[in-house]
Every structure is written in C-alpha cells, then in structure tokens.
Amino acid sequence: MMDTVLITGGTGMIGRALTDFLLDRGYRVIVYTREMRESPHPNLRYALWDPARKTLDTTALQETNQIVHLAGANVATGRWTESRKQEILDSRVQSSQLLFEQLSQLPNKVRTIISASATGFYGEFEGTPFTETDPPAQDYLGKTCVAWENSVRQMESLGKKVIILRTGIVLSNKGGALKEFIRPVKLGFATVMGSGHQFISWIHLQDLVRLYFNALANDQLNGIYNAVSPFPVTNQELVTQLARVVKGKSFITVNIPAFALKLAMGEMSVEVLKSVKASSAKIQTTGFQFSYPRISDALAQLVASGD
Numbered sequence: 462m463m464d465t466v467l468i469t470g471g472t473g474m475i476g477r478a479l480t481d482f483l484l485d486r487g488y489r490v491i492v493y494t495r496e497m498r499e500s501p502h503p504n505l506r507y508a509l510w511d512p513a514r515k516t517l518d519t520t521a522l523q524e525t526n527q528i529v530h531l532a533g534a535n536v537a538t539g540r541w542t543e544s545r546k547q548e549i550l551d552s553r554v555q556s557s558q559l560l561f562e563q564l565s566q567l568p569n570k571v572r573t574i575i576s577a578s579a580t581g582f583y584g585e586f587e588g589t590p591f592t593e594t595d596p597p598a599q600d601y602l603g604k605t606c607v608a609w610e611n612s613v614r615q616m617e618s619l620g621k622k623v624i625i626l627r628t629g630i631v632l633s634n635k636g637g638a639l640k641e642f643i644r645p646v647k648l649g650f651a652t653v654m655g656s657g658h659q660f661i662s663w664i665h666l667q668d669l670v671r672l673y674f675n676a677l678a679n680d681q682l683n684g685i686y687n688a689v690s691p692f693p694v695t696n697q698e699l700v701t702q703l704a705r706v707v708k709g710k711s712f713i714t715v716n717i718p719a720f721a722l723k724l725a726m727g728e729m730s731v732e733v734l735k736s737v738k739a740s741s742a743k744i745q746t747t748g749f750q751f752s753y754p755r756i757s758d759a760l761a762q763l764v765a766s767g768d
C-alpha cells in the first residue's frame with residue numbers, strides 16, 4: 462500500500478506542484494485547507510481545518526502516514542504591518558501547535574512531519590555560506606523562522622521524525638517571486654534592486670518538489686536541510702539573465718535605490734535587499750542531485766514553459 466500524505470496549505474504554489482507529483486506516483490493525498498473545494502482526482506481529497514479556531518477534520522489526520530506542513534500566510538503579499546507580521550507568525554506556529562495537540566491525543570499512524578522553513582532564518586551573508594548549524598538572525602524573519610521550526614520540532618517528542626527544509630526563493634512559472642521579476646522585464650526594464658550585489662539563494666520549484674519527495678521517500682533524511690540550489694546568484698545577475706532570456710538584447714537596466722524600495726515596500730524590503738547565501742552541501746551529501754543547479758538553465762526552462 463502506498464502512503465497517504467497529508468499536505469497542509471496544499472492549495473498553494475508549492476503544495477499544488479507537490480500534490481500533482483505525488484498523485485502521478487500513486488500516492489493518496491489529503492490537503493488541509495480552510496476552504497472546501499471539489500477534488501479533480503480520485504486519490505486526492507480536501508479536508509477542512511482552521512488553525513485560528515483550532516479545528517480540524519480528525520479522520521484525515523488518522524488516515525495519514527506522513528505530513529507535509531506548508532500552511533502559512535504569504536510573506537510577500539501585503540505590507541508588513543504589525544498585524545500582518547503577527548498573522549505570518551501565528552498562521553505557522555498555531556497550525557503546528559494544532560497538529561501537535563491532535564497527534565498527542567488521537568490514535569494515529571503518522572511517522573514523519575516535513576515542514577517548510579525559510580532561509581530568512583539566517584543573517585546577512587558575510588563571506589561564508591550559511592550551513593544548517595549556524596545561529597539565526599535576530600530580525601523579524603529570523604525570529605519567525607525559529608518559532609516556526611520549534612513549533613514543528615516539538616512533534617519529535619511524540620516519536621515522530623521531523624524534517625525541515627529551509628527554503629530559498631522558489632522560482633516557478635505559476636506564481637511567486639519570478640512573476641514579480643518578470644513584470645518589468647516584459648516592458649523592457651531589467652530592474653536591479655539596491656546595489657544589486659546582494660545574493661539570492663533560489664531553487665527551481667521542480668527541484669524543491671523532488672526534495673520534498675526525497676524527504677518522504679528516503680528514510681536516511683532527518684533534521685534540517687537548506688533547500689537552495691548550489692549556485693546562488695546576485696540580484697543583478699538574476700535580473701540581467703532573466704532580461705536576456707525574455708528580451709534578448711533589447712532591454713534597459715534600471716537601478717532602484719534601496720531608499721526607494723524601503724519607501725515603497727516598508728520593512729518587507731529586507732526580503733529583496735538582504736544578502737542571503739545558504740549552502741546546499743548538506744542535502745547534496747545525501748545523494749540529492751539538482752535538475753536545475755544553474756540559474757541560466759532554470760530561467761531558460763521556466764520562461765520557455767511559461768504561460
């Protein structure tokens with residue numbers, strides 16, 4: 462019998478891609494969502510939960526062998542007001558807490574919890590790429606990632622295996638950051654942000670989905686891994702490469718100064734201005750091979766297969 466995998470927030474960009482990948486391989490998938498919808502596939506079912514109200518469909522949890530925990534208010538949409546920042550934190554911590562409480566009380570056969578976290582865990586890059594044992598940043602994202610990871614790791618005390626994927630910027634042609642980068646490029650502008658020298662630790666959505674699958678299917682994986690390609694690039698390299706792929710030579714490079722980004726985006730501007738370079742060495746030592754280690758190949762594939 463193939464495993465049943467429960468994906469929280471499985472309606473999002475990563476969750477949808479992972480769901481399709483698992484269904485193609487014969488898995489049964491249950492998606493926890495706050496909004497009921499029709500299933501397009503016999504092996505996929507949606508189940509209701511509401512972490513803010515501490516409610517969930519207990520049957521779904523009891524049918525599950527492995528959990529992928531992706532749910533959380535989107536970090537990149539809406540301005541980071543105090544209440545939005547609280548929502549970003551609460552949606553992640555309260556949802557793990559709800560899983561923890563229910564798994565403590567209900568008879569269940571869950572073996573593994575695999576959770577998203579983010580490279581926002583780390584501080585500013587200063588010469589050595591961050592590895593999984595490095596300390597967290599003291600800023601908002603750093604503190605949020607620590608609370609999120611701790612809320613998931615308490616499930617280890619229930620005898621469950623916990624795997625955490627500290628994920629970089631996910632590149633997909635179905636939404637997320639790439640859509641924002643492409644918009645000005647389509648108008649002929651390569652918009653470099655701040656100095657443009659800040660590093661972006663990125664990963665192709667297909668590689669990330671294969672990484673989640675590896676965490677589900679490969680018993681060797683355990684603990685924390687950076688989910689980033691082996692070759693991070695600077696903001697300037699990414700934007701220029703993208704403009705070349707989309708526009709050939711016909712584009713103008715525009716620099717948006719850091720102060721303008723801070724004005725336009727508020728505190729969230731750290732997301733595009735902070736230099737983040739995380740190491741992929743640990744996941745590669747498990748034998749994982751990236752299909753898209755290089756940004757040029759990733760962008761060429763994404764643009765060619767985009768809508």
Ligand SMILES: NC(=O)c1ccc[n+]([C@@H]2O[C@H](COP(=O)([O-])OP(=O)(O)OC[C@H]3O[C@@H](n4cnc5c(N)ncnc54)[C@H](OP(=O)(O)O)[C@@H]3O)[C@@H](O)[C@H]2O)c1
Nearest residue numbers: 470472473474475494495531532533534535552577628631
């Ligand atoms: N995309 C990236 O570049 C990236 C990078 C690093 C880390 N990650 C992390 O990976 C996870 C998945 O990312 P994604 O890009 O697939 O996210 P996404 O497209 O924003 O989807 C997240 C899902 O979480 C659920 N959700 C949203 N707000 C919620 C709330 N207040 N309470 C409970 N559930 C809520 C939604 O499902 P329902 O509306 O159906 O309930 C939504 O479909 C996130 O935790 C994200 O932080 C993503």
